Amino acid sequence: MFTRAITRAAHGVLVGLFLATAGLGSAQAAPKVGGTLTFGLPTDLTKLDPHKSSAFVDTTILMHVVEPLVTYNKKLEIRPLLADSWKFSADYTSLTMNLAKGKTFHNGREMVADDVVWSFKRLLDPETKNPKRSLFENIAKVTALDAHTVRFDLAKPQPGFLHVLANANPIPAILPKETVDADGNITKLIGTGPFQFVEWKPTQYIELKRYAAYKSPAGPKDGLSGDRTPYIDTLKMVPVSEENVAVMALLNKEIDVLQYFPAKYVEKYNKQYSKQGMVLSEVPGMSWYQVFFGLNKPVTDNPDFRRAVAYALDLDEITRAAYMGHALVNPSVIPAQSGYYTKAQKTWVSKDLKKAKALLKKAGYKGEEVVIDTTKNYAPMYKQAIAMQSQMAAAGINAKVNVLEWPVLLKRLYGKDFQMLSFGIGPKPDPVSAYNYLRLSSAFDVYPEIKALVDKADSTDDDALRRDLFDKIHLKTLDTVPWIEFYNYNYLNAYRDYVKGYETLSIGLPVLWGVWLDK
Amino acid sequence: MLAYFLKRTVLMVPTLLLVALMVFLLVHLIPGDPAIVMVGAEADPAAIENIRRSLGLDQPLPIQFIDWFGRLLSGDFGKSITSGIPVLETILERFPTTLVLTTLAMLFSVAIAIPSGVLAAKFRNTGKDYLFMLVSLIGVSVPGFWLGLMGLLVFSVQLGWFPSSGYVPVWQDFWQGLNYMTLPSITLGFFMAAVVARMTRSSMLEVMRLEYVTHARAKGLSEWTVLLKHALKNAFAPTLTTIGIQYGMLLGGAVVTETVFGLPGLGRFVVQSIYGRDYPAVQGCILFIALVYMFVNLAVDVLYKVFDPRVKF
Numbered sequence: 001m002f003t004r005a006i007t008r009a010a011h012g013v014l015v016g017l018f019l020a021t022a023g024l025g026s027a028q029a030a031p032k033v034g035g036t037l038t039f040g041l042p043t044d045l046t047k048l049d050p051h052k053s054s055a056f057v058d059t060t061i062l063m064h065v066v067e068p069l070v071t072y073n074k075k076l077e078i079r080p081l082l083a084d085s086w087k088f089s090a091d092y093t094s095l096t097m098n099l100a101k102g103k104t105f106h107n108g109r110e111m112v113a114d115d116v117v118w119s120f121k122r123l124l125d126p127e128t129k130n131p132k133r134s135l136f137e138n139i140a141k142v143t144a145l146d147a148h149t150v151r152f153d154l155a156k157p158q159p160g161f162l163h164v165l166a167n168a169n170p171i172p173a174i175l176p177k178e179t180v181d182a183d184g185n186i187t188k189l190i191g192t193g194p195f196q197f198v199e200w201k202p203t204q205y206i207e208l209k210r211y212a213a214y215k216s217p218a219g220p221k222d223g224l225s226g227d228r229t230p231y232i233d234t235l236k237m238v239p240v241s242e243e244n245v246a247v248m249a250l251l252n253k254e255i256d257v258l259q260y261f262p263a264k265y266v267e268k269y270n271k272q273y274s275k276q277g278m279v280l281s282e283v284p285g286m287s288w289y290q291v292f293f294g295l296n297k298p299v300t301d302n303p304d305f306r307r308a309v310a311y312a313l314d315l316d317e318i319t320r321a322a323y324m325g326h327a328l329v330n331p332s333v334i335p336a337q338s339g340y341y342t343k344a345q346k347t348w349v350s351k352d353l354k355k356a357k358a359l360l361k362k363a364g365y366k367g368e369e370v371v372i373d374t375t376k377n378y379a380p381m382y383k384q385a386i387a388m389q390s391q392m393a394a395a396g397i398n399a400k401v402n403v404l405e406w407p408v409l410l411k412r413l414y415g416k417d418f419q420m421l422s423f424g425i426g427p428k429p430d431p432v433s434a435y436n437y438l439r440l441s442s443a444f445d446v447y448p449e450i451k452a453l454v455d456k457a458d459s460t461d462d463d464a465l466r467r468d469l470f471d472k473i474h475l476k477t478l479d480t481v482p483w484i485e486f487y488n489y490n491y492l493n494a495y496r497d498y499v500k501g502y503e504t505l506s507i508g509l510p511v512l513w514g515v516w517l518d519k
Numbered sequence: 520m521l522a523y524f525l526k527r528t529v530l531m532v533p534t535l536l537l538v539a540l541m542v543f544l545l546v547h548l549i550p551g552d553p554a555i556v557m558v559g560a561e562a563d564p565a566a567i568e569n570i571r572r573s574l575g576l577d578q579p580l581p582i583q584f585i586d587w588f589g590r591l592l593s594g595d596f597g598k599s600i601t602s603g604i605p606v607l608e609t610i611l612e613r614f615p616t617t618l619v620l621t622t623l624a625m626l627f628s629v630a631i632a633i634p635s636g637v638l639a640a641k642f643r644n645t646g647k648d649y650l651f652m653l654v655s656l657i658g659v660s661v662p663g664f665w666l667g668l669m670g671l672l673v674f675s676v677q678l679g680w681f682p683s684s685g686y687v688p689v690w691q692d693f694w695q696g697l698n699y700m701t702l703p704s705i706t707l708g709f710f711m712a713a714v715v716a717r718m719t720r721s722s723m724l725e726v727m728r729l730e731y732v733t734h735a736r737a738k739g740l741s742e743w744t745v746l747l748k749h750a751l752k753n754a755f756a757p758t759l760t761t762i763g764i765q766y767g768m769l770l771g772g773a774v775v776t777e778t779v780f781g782l783p784g785l786g787r788f789v790v791q792s793i794y795g796r797d798y799p800a801v802q803g804c805i806l807f808i809a810l811v812y813m814f815v816n817l818a819v820d821v822l823y824k825v826f827d828p829r830v831k832f
Contacts, residue, residue, distance in 0.1 A: 133566050203783035204686055252684075405551065407550070408551050410555045
């Protein structure tokens, strides 16, 4: 075991930053107000109600209409949004927040503390059926102290509570009561964001318009924080689910920005599209892919077998197979952009077939079939499974790839009914939430010491201590191998050269305020 | 004729009942849990259980069927699990798009397939015949997905004649709507044309061997009159059946074409609902499609008499 220097990661970050900055450079000119920007989405909006949604695509759209109390800057630090300032009690069981004054909803009414109370009451109501309600269930009570002050009482100490309030998916949005109809549904979304909701024609488009009376937080644009002034008059977000058609639509200027540019077209972009007024940006992302081991299933319940698999796999090759080089190898749950990404987090085993074979012998492995469940609904999950199968075969492991439909794969994951499961997930800026997601592997049941370390990290705001705890967790997983992390993929976005100021954040969200059209 | 029409309509009721039962059972037999699909990979078990309860998925299957079927009898197809919108509302919103697409595709295919089939038959075993049949063979063999993409590449990206994405209903703006529908209709119609052309050719060849055609020729009628006035009319009955079957199938959703061109049709809705394990949506759509299919078949059977007077009802 030794430390792997992940040079590819650093190189990728630099390339990504360069490409992303190339798109931003021209944003220095004075922005122009007006015009219509058509934004190509991979899928349609699933729910217009931010309190009921759990789909990432919904956040992409709705974050331009609604706002939470606090948000993230580029470094994923907490910054003010609807709340100006805040103060925790000494024991982290209550948080008092001062709301920004003069913030208005799109119906013209000022946003006040009662709206915060009402919004959290709705979000926490089981009848609202938010799939991720548990994220917020430490909130015991929300009280309006006066028109612009609100207090959150927590059931147990939670120093990381601000991350809950800054959560991007679902957005704990502050909404006015007036946005809900008599049946408790939202058909006309009203928020405080830079853009106003106009119309949603399912499978065709979502139309937003510039909120002229928008009052932006102070400071320069920084991630989701700072200057959020909208310049585009009309934002039309259209789902173009077929990726080849999406590229054609961008070439035809039927769409101005394409959220996900297919990696297979990068070569074509370099040779041809870059000369046709198309700009490509590649941003290192925080979404991550991995394989889970079934710790309760025969063969994979043996730690020596799992360690053997770790020695059989070459993470570089798996990453290349899955993402054609547009991803950063990362054996940690913590992305390279995080302040918690230490040298220890880069530690993993290097491919060593001799060690793998020795461990298989120690595990008493006799060629039993080991099933890797995966799906073709998300191509990288399938591609990495195929790469794993071939590398495991070289070590003498009889692995079979079992392709399932997405709903069936999800059911197996929740039921912990798998030997190996090839998977991936969206960004988790806070490592605690990343580790909590990995509980699906049953690692917390089999290795309670990992859960204890996660809980301890969740109960402190001491960064140095948290860093140390996360390092300990990673090194523990190096020994127990309940999962193997592979990579974080880059976000490839393409847009027309007259689109200025456009950027995608490392958490995968495209920011459309501050964007303007130079045509 | 009226008695036949009524009899067939009444017979649809038990067929639909059977379809309803089969659809319900089949949909529920597919592995996967709608509640889990709804919440994705990061939900807590309590939320999943809450959603399952609110959707009635915690009830035994017979109870779920009685509940769904009871509401169905009063015209209530239920609400989509994914969107919460009434299923019938979505079907009625999406079906016109599929109807327009399929009808335009059918018109296009008939316009090129019937003349092609007749000409291929007239010039049988010559270079012209081989050319027509080669084109139709390509039409049958080429995947719709690939043909759609190639169509977009040539006519949209290179020539700029048609848009590559977006949609405007023809009833909202006829000419703009037609502009959006032309390429998808041709793509879809190409496959249908190939099937119909082959059927027309073989029916024509069969009919042209019959004595009445020889008799018509012996009367001194021109070859075109014999072909179009005498042979085609009789040869058209089996072709009509093929058109009817194809049309009915496509009305159920031209999934591939709708997906490539991003059209908000019924086919895409069915597929999305299957992926999302949206039981009420899948059940409602399949029942609706079955109903449409039955009516198309009935229409074809009634039209049969027009082309074949021997048919008695």
